[in-house]
Amino acid sequence: MISTHTATVTLPTDEQILITREFDAPAHLLWRAVTEPDLVKRWWGAERGQVDLVEIDLRVGGQWRYVMTAAGSDVEVGFHGEFYEIVEHERIVQTEVFEGFPDAHSVNTMTLVEADGRTTLTTLVQHQAKAHRDMQIDSGMEAGMQESFDALERVAAALR
Amino acid sequence: MARAATTTDAFNAIAEPRRREILDVLVGGERPVNDLVSALGLTQPQVSKHLRVLREAGVVDVRDQGRQRLYRLNGTALRPVHDWVADYARLWDERYARLDDVLEDLKRDEQGDGGR
Numbered sequence: 293m294i295s296t297h298t299a300t301v302t303l304p305t306d307e308q309i310l311i312t313r314e315f316d317a318p319a320h321l322l323w324r325a326v327t328e329p330d331l332v333k334r335w336w337g338a339e340r341g342q343v344d345l346v347e348i349d350l351r352v353g354g355q356w357r358y359v360m361t362a363a364g365s366d367v368e369v370g371f372h373g374e375f376y377e378i379v380e381h382e383r384i385v386q387t388e389v390f391e392g393f394p395d396a397h398s399v400n401t402m403t404l405v406e407a408d409g410r411t412t413l414t415t416l417v418q419h420q421a422k423a424h425r426d427m428q429i430d431s432g433m434e435a436g437m438q439e440s441f442d443a444l445e446r447v448a449a450a451l452r
Numbered sequence: 453m454a455r456a457a458t459t460t461d462a463f464n465a466i467a468e469p470r471r472r473e474i475l476d477v478l479v480g481g482e483r484p485v486n487d488l489v490s491a492l493g494l495t496q497p498q499v500s501k502h503l504r505v506l507r508e509a510g511v512v513d514v515r516d517q518g519r520q521r522l523y524r525l526n527g528t529a530l531r532p533v534h535d536w537v538a539d540y541a542r543l544w545d546e547r548y549a550r551l552d553d554v555l556e557d558l559k560r561d562e563q564g565d566g567g568r
Binding site for chain 2: 297298299300301302303304305306309311313315316317321322324325326331334335336337338339340428429430431
């Protein structure tokens with residue numbers, strides 16, 4: 293049985309985004325799901341595209357890169373960064389650059405806290421500027437709108 | 453895509469942590485200023501200054517009841533803030549729903565191996 297948890301997004305400061313979610317699984321399995329490329333490929337694209345590439349060199353100073361093709365287009369979207377800190381089953385600190393806007397990078401801290409076999413995953417995204425933070429949230433809005441358009445299109449097609 | 457300019461005030465109003473604390477208290481219902489002063493541990497002038505910013509942004513409303521002024525949340529003004537973040541949150545909801553499936557598979561594999 294899969295429970296329906298909700299991701300909570302808050303904005304603790306002007307430059308930050310905090311994403312929190314509880315999972316019905318122990319921390320060591322979440323660790324695998326967020327660090328093993330074949331597993332990341334299965335969830336990171338969400339409903340928004342095909343994940344073409346996941347490279348993870350999981351060591352301090354190692355690089356990571358994800359590339360996906362946005363659904364219904366051939367636009368490739370890439371993200372990459374470097375690992376600053378790795379504490380197995382507990383914590384990863386890494387930089388993230390959205391390749392469409394390479395001037396900005398954020399420092400993301402992922403934390404896993406397990407209790408009674410359930411694990412809370414938090415990701416704190418620290419941007420250098422409010423404008424960059426806002427841009428990242430806006431991108432979610434644009435993707436959301438794209439989904440709405442897609443849904444509208446399906447409805448319209450069904451009416452033909 | 454930029455946010456509509458009309459929502460800027462609300463975004464600025466809640467950008468300050470102490471002002472967000474005030475809103476957290478007001479989520480529980482109307483409160484006189486004294487309640488906010490004791491909840492935040494600030495001086496009354498400091499709280500009043502924050503309340504003025506919140507009122508100007510339309511995020512907080514005030515009414516007089518006898519000798520007391522009661523402050524309350526105006527959820528409508530916060531709507532744009534919520535909607536803005538909600539679309540971004542949905543991306544993570546989608547991702548994590550898929551992550552749930554991945555975890556279910558990993559749990560099954562582990563049980564098949566007699567656990568760790």
